Amino acid sequence: MTHTPKPQPARIRRPALLAILAALMLGGAMAPAWAAERFPPPEFETGHVLPHVPTPWPRAAWQEVADVVVLLAALSVAAWLALGRRSRRGILWLSIFSLAYFGFYRGGCVCSIGAIQNVALALANTSYAAPLSVVLFFAVPLVFALLFGRVFCGGVCPLGAIQDVVLIRAARVPMGLQHALGLLPWAYLGAAALFAATDTSFIICRYDPFVAFFRMTGALDMLIFGGIVLVLATFVGRPYCRFLCPYGALLGLCARWARKKVDVTPDECVVCSLCEDACPFGAIHAPTPEGADDV
Template sequence: MGINLEYLFIWTYNGYFSDDMKKTLVFLLTFLIINTIGFNFIYSWDDCPFGEKDSSCVYPGDCGKYIDTNNNRICDRSEPSPLTNQKETPTVPIELNLPEIKGSTIKTMTLEEVAKAYSIDTQDLMESLRINVSPKTKVESLRPYGITNSMVKEKAEALFIESNKRRYGENAVINSTHQLESIESKNSLEKILKEDLLVTFGLMILGILYFFRFKRKEIRYFALGISLVYLGFIRGGCLCVVGSLQQLSLYLIGAIKGNYLYWLMLFFLPLGVTILFGRIFCGYACPIGAWQQFLNDIGTKLTKFRMPHKLDKILKYFKYLFALVIVGVVFYSRYPFFQKIDPFSYLFGFNFTLYGIISIAIVSGTSLLISRPFCRYICPYGAVLAIFSKFSIYKIKMKNGCKKCTLCDRVCETDAIANGNLDQAECIRCKKCIDSCKFGILK
């Protein structure tokens, strides 16, 4: 027959111990438990009522609560807990190899494939690039959004580093064969746009000064040259003011995310200058206009062809229609298709495909015969500026008493003057009409 230990303990406890002995037994058991756990959990550390640190006072202490459980002759209440002084166990570094993928390879990959190659989330990559497109979109298709292959690579690398640092902390050691960029890349979209904005603004200021103060035409050609070289060929003509119309449309429909302050400023700054002084941007800061201007200066030495006035007047309305088409297509397709057909994106980007070569040849050849054909008949941003230029505060004014000599008509770069009438919408403030007038009618 088995023995019930629980019954035996209760019978012994109740049968052999008096009440006083029971109390004594409970006290001893409690003391034994406390001693086993340790005084470190009963007494407080670092809570000296006098704020002393490493106090060497002796029992019972000034507060009467002296205690020294670690026998170092320092009151426990004036020193930190031993638990906080324990040295952390050294950890083993976790080495991670950064995926090495060439830019030419990334170009042919989709965003989903890039994210998988770098073990990151596709949505995180798109948010980092501040776009809202399909994960199946190829990287090479992002250039119209102002995103290059190198930008995608840098963002993917930054996310790879960030995710592993978050997972492994300081133990993560990233191995790479090239110098890593910070998360905010030096070639970030915002930095590039900021530079574009500053250069554009500077060229417009130079144009305003020329219009009001300077007389040497070399100053204007200097501004056009800077625009053509920097905003055109160095910057690749990708992030341009003309393209900002569709970028603004993409931003409004949510196809582009994030802080696009510089895109908005790149769109509205020339617009603000136009309201004040007219189309200064077109005449002094636009690389597209500069290319056509230099070609036409060569062409005028070869031929004196001029577009018939009636046909010119009809064709000028086409740019307004084209601007509406661009906005409509962008809203419908959520894709910046303008860069696909813009000949200057091929010219400045050195992208000499069959279409690129043909379109560049057509625009350049036409520019030899006609002054600024793209600006006058096609440019969507020029259409926007033309509307506001009609209401500009500072205008070229024509006094009464015009002699109808047509000198100003013949030198006007955009055929904005006809029969003594000046069309403020088409005037780009080149000031050639003022310089050519022998009677001081224009000012």
């Protein structure tokens, strides 16, 4: 007889999570000053002033390799924590690491969501070659979704993590409204692919609500937009993920055919629907007598 470990309750308190977020933002704010102190910009005798660059500088090849290795490791740990250990607390700590690394340290770039555009442009325009690391950031989470479900969203994506950190109490979104709003990510995906393929604009990057927070700088309109989404995320679980994220739409599609997915209390479901009521993201639907529904 096999023994299935019971799910562990998350025990990281909300004030602790917010303190971690504040510390990450403080670190993110101090990092540019620290870097400028270590590597001061050149002073030109001609009076030339270096332009302000709102995007991260290109990274060395070994750093891009390191990013891919960290992505692979984080996805593997997420799959193990979700399916093997069934540890919500472990997933939470992994999310905080991902928020620190992919969010505040990497400034939200390279990002799997934005990589959609590089791939669309490369497919439409043969003179453009997407960097290998970007292609891997696009493809690897999708492969993991085909194998293990949406472990990227669960513990690796910094955009999901920052919304989790600020969630106080999730209101229930009516199912009809949730389904209607669930069409938006597909529309956004189509628009983003079209704009990228025609080399018009990378709208996913342009309208990323959190990247300005990760970089501690950005256009005022995007800071306001990000602030609104974060306030919304305090009482609606992961609004960007559920109602806007184009990469989430692709991940959800892949996860439908996942070889192995999270089951809610396998072999123990008594169809009480407590999990359905408790899920802050509306991701669990109508457990069946045969067993629990997949999430």
